[in-house]
Amino acid sequence: MKLISKISLYNLILMMLIYLVLGVVVFSGVKYIYTKESKDDLYDFKDLIEDQIQNGIFPSNPPYLVVEKLEGKHKKKKDFKVIKMKDYDDDSVDDFYELIAVKKIKGAYYRISIRSKIIESEEFLETIFKSLIALFFVQIVITVIVNYRISKKLFKPFYQILEELKKFSVSSPDKTNFQLSGIHEFEVLKESLNQMIDKIINDYSNLKEFTENAAHELQTPLSIMQNKIENIIQTPNLDKDVLEEIISIQKSISRLRKLNKSLLLLAKVESSTYYNTEEINLNEIVQNNIDRLNDIIDLKEIKLEIEESQTCITTMNRDLADILIANLIENAIKHSHSGALLQLTIHSDKLIISNSGDAIIPNSAEIFERFAKGNQSDSSHGLGLAIVAKICNLFGIKIRYSYKNSMHNFTLEV
């Protein structure tokens, strides 16, 4: 729910309560004044009648006005009350105010009964209720319109901040451009966000730099170890057991070296050190890689099907394009069993690399994550597809993985 809707809702609930209280107050007030006025009216009228009796006129209008001459002596009294009686023109019983006064005029006692019909409470209620409801709806309409207008204007800087935040990416941090809002809260928010973003960018670049430096610094010692080992194995008549141990070390070093190289590449792609882009014909890149790997494909007895109906051209860095395609094809070959099918389909805007295999990969959503391995005993370092994803991301290429009809498919959309 939008903030402004929530505010409006609370406003309306509050208003409803206010209107309810208002209704009760208005109703009692009107009722009180009405009763008072009616009473005053009846007394005034009684005074008028008394004057008329004084002047020898005896008005009569039953049942509203009855004047009776009383025999004998009576006590003076005034009695005001509410009674129920039938009106003269219909059968319904209604509430009436009744004022009965006994008064001595010119030596005789008179009883004056004045009755006046009371407007029923329901009628008051109805009128008040209707007016309040009408008012209430007018208020809703006004509130909604005003809130909408105000929120559009007032929250404009807020939505701008949101837009800027959506655009923000830590790997390609353009300086966020928060505009001046003139509203204290938003200014504070902006300032905090700017501080936070600066810190994030700083931490991120430190981390990236660290990875790059660490990987970089590892290169030389690894180089030395590897070269020394290659020199050691030249020694004639080395003990076979020793040699085995050395080769085992050499394999580990080799693995480390590849891992390190991939980490370095990943760090480099992330920091977008590769700037030069050019028009790349992916068909050519695919063909070059197939030429390079052809014998491995033959050796594994993989059935290769290439379907290139169109030329796929995209703008990117040549070396990264090569690494991208090489990683995908090598990945497909690596996970193909002997006799499997490897399909390469090239459209003008799409490149699909598929290999047959029956195992569904668990956690296929994480397939592009670092160190995500289909198989833990796998000797690969698990960075190949992470590099693929990073390269795709860098050049705005969409990559998808799917498993359909016993085929693992990687689809690139350029």
Place this chain on the structure above:
Amino acid sequence: MKLLVIEDEKELLLAIEKFMLTDGYKCDTASDFQTASQKIWDFKYDMIVLDIMLPDGNGLKLLDEIKENQGDAGIVIISAKDSLEDKMNGLDLGADDYLTKPFHIAELNSRLKALNRRRVSKGQATIEFGEIKILPEERKVYVKTNLLDLTGKEFDLLLFFYANKDRVLTKESIVEHLWGDFIDAYDNLDFIYTHLRNLRKKISEAGAENYIKTVYGVGYQFKID
């Protein structure tokens, strides 16, 4: 063949030097910009291996000095930086080849040999040993007078072996030479065995002896007795 290796990492320098000495090079070394500059001015080299990241100066600057004093020396740049700009700059400034650390010294050796062939013989070089004759530029191999029908990989393999003859080569260095080093660890490297088997077969069927020896558990050795 006189070689100058410029590399600031002493251990790596020693490893390269040891390798090159056993391979019959006359090998000179320099581990900083100053020494390297001095040697370039004072002596004459056939080949120079240059690390462009030196503690006291950019190795790319040394390239100019090399060009000035060692006009026809072959230059191979080695760098820990896999940066394309460096590669481009290096090659533009007159280096002949570029190798990214870490590398197998056998790979460096094979590049140096290839470079030397191109430099000295301008493409007319032939390599002859025993009954075998290799024409590197034409990518042809003869045993006696028989032309061998080798695939591209088999030819590369033979040349790589020859460049590193008498040395034990690990399967890994062979794989990296043939397929590039971004091949992500295949579970076993035995697929090079097929190429080797075919190569051996083709050579022996043509009437030459088997020079490729298997060093059990390690790799292979090309031995010319």
